[in-house]
Amino acid sequence: MSFQDLEAGRRDLISGKQDPTQAVASGVFQINTAVNAFRRQVNALGTSKDTPELREKLHKTRLYIGNLVKDTSERLKQASETDHQAGVSPAKKIADAKLAKDFQAVLKEFQKAQRLAAEKETAYAPSVPQSVLSSSYSASDQDINADKSSQQRALLVESRREQVLLAENEIAFNEAIIEEREQGIQEIQQQIGEVNEMFKDLAVLVHDQGTMIDDIGSHIESAHASTAQGKSHLVKAAKTQRSNSSMVYSGKNTSSKVICNYFLFRKLHISSAISNVSFVCAIFFNFHVQHSSLNVVASFFTCFHGWACS
Structure with missing residues (x-):
């Protein structure tokens, strides 16, 4: 890029x-x-x-x-x-x-x-x-003799003057570089x-x-914690509901057993059974009214009254 x-x-x-x-x-x-x-x-x-x-x-x-x-x-x-x-x-x-x-x-x-x-x-x-010099002369290379022509001496002087100018330019250039470098650092x-x-x-x-x-x-x-807590509550509610259903079923079976036993007891002791009607009603009522079985209770009283009077 x-x-x-x-x-x-x-x-x-x-x-x-x-x-x-x-x-x-x-x-x-x-x-x-x-x-x-x-x-x-x-x-x-x-x-x-x-x-x-x-x-x-x-x-x-x-x-x-x-x-x-x-x-x-x-x-x-x-x-x-x-x-x-x-x-x-x-x-x-x-x-x-x-x-x-x-x-x-x-x-x-x-x-x-x-x-x-x-x-x-x-x-x-x-x-x-590197500065490109048009010509380079040194004192050792040039023997300035008295017999040199004036033209040669003039060329030598010009060459040396150019060398001085180039040196001065190089110094100025270096100074400019140094100044620019200092500005760059700042x-x-x-x-x-x-x-x-x-x-x-x-x-x-x-x-x-x-x-x-x-x-x-x-x-x-x-949010995750709330979700986990909600799931836990649902599991507990489901377990409680299953437990209550078991209690209802167990209560009904127990009620039936109690009634059957009581009827056997009545065949043997009819007079005692009649006198203990309240006992049977209390037992039956305890197991069924708690589970909203009022119709069953009413039917029981009707049947028991007819049986007792027979």
Whole structure:
């Protein structure tokens, strides 16, 4: 991807064609790509490739990344403010939190590359192209004799004058390089300070995003716990219902057995059975009224009355 493509993406980022979350994702990608290119340029410092042209490219790349970081930071703040509004989905909050951490990670890499660039630019000067001399003369090569013609002496003087001018130009060029290098170092130090301030703001955003993620996680855990508790209650209710059904069935069987035993007892002791009608009724009532069997109770009294009077 060329710097023209990256710059086009940055223009889209600034123009607002993307929503904040998409803009942050695009910005993080572009910063990461530019930081990789910046790191390669920094690695060339102090080598034979370290030329004034390389220093100029390094300067432009550094400024480009700085502007891109500012734009992405603003979009991340917008996304964070939106996440605090009601109705924002948990998925968007989680995505923005991940982007904030990715942005933080790529800024760390940029900081490392900046510090390395400052160290190398301080330690090394760019390679100065060798001056091409139109002619080179030395005193040992030229024997200035009295018999030399005036034309030869004039050429020798002109050659030496050109050498002096070239030397002066080279000195001026070196001084300009040194001044430019010092300005570049100051620029790096200033940008490092700006990135450090952005890093502090970003740390606050990452912390806020992390708090929201923790809240979402606690809500999810609470929902899981409530679901498990609801299932437990349903299981207990089902067991209780089956137990009650068993009690009703057992009660009916016991009532029947009691009645049959009592009827046998009546065949043997009719007079005692009649006198103990209340006992039978109490037993039967105890087992059936509790389970809403009023019709059974009424039928029992009718049958028992007819049997007792027979």
